[in-house]
Amino acid sequence: MTDTTAAPEGAQDDNAAAQSGIRIMAQFIRDFSFESPLAPDSLRSGTAQPAIDMGVEMNARGRTDGLFEVDLKLSARATRDDQPVFHVEVVYGGLFHIAGVAEAALEEVLLIECPRFLFPFARRVIADITSEGGFPPFLIDPIDFGGVYAARKAQAESVVIGNA
Incomplete structure (x- = not known):
């Protein structure tokens, strides 16, 4: 009989899983702009x-x-009657x-998964500033970052193929 207890089955796998993953060390606003050039006239609700x-x-x-x-840039431009x-x-x-994370999957993690973590915070900033600007809060619909990534990658590949 020993004084040590055996690790439960699968404990090593849990340790390995704890060592892998994505950790957010800091979040910040790198750049920010809000313009309402025709205020207060633009605040009146039009039809x-x-x-x-x-x-x-x-x-x-x-x-x-x-x-x-990782930077997530969101922009919204609202116009009414041009x-x-x-x-x-x-x-x-x-x-x-x-x-x-395998080297082959790193780009997808950085450009899909990391923006998913940042999105709710950037969305809140935009909702807050549009509300402070006198408008109803502008709530951006959820974004399919995988789709955006795939579209940008396909576009970049077509440019490379087009230049060949």
Whole structure:
């Protein structure tokens, strides 16, 4: 009989899983802009709903300390009758520690999974500032970052093939 107890079956797998994954080390607003050039006239409710033009960009870069910086850029431009109502743009960043991810999957983790973590916070910033600007809060619908990534990758590949 020994004084030590054996680790439960699967404990090593749990340890390995605890070492892998995505950790957010910090979140921050890197850049932010809100414009309502025709206020207060643009605040009056017109009969027409404004047309909204949305933009989404994701960027990532490695750092010398082994962490990764990921930026999620969201922009929304609202117009009514060809007149600007508001324009908001936020670059919301995160500092991530990523472990246990295969090199082949790292780009997808950085440009799909990390923006999914950042999105609710960037969405809240936009909702808050549009509300403070005198408009109803602009709540951005959930974004399919996998679809955005796939579309951008396909577009980049078609440019490379087109230039060949």
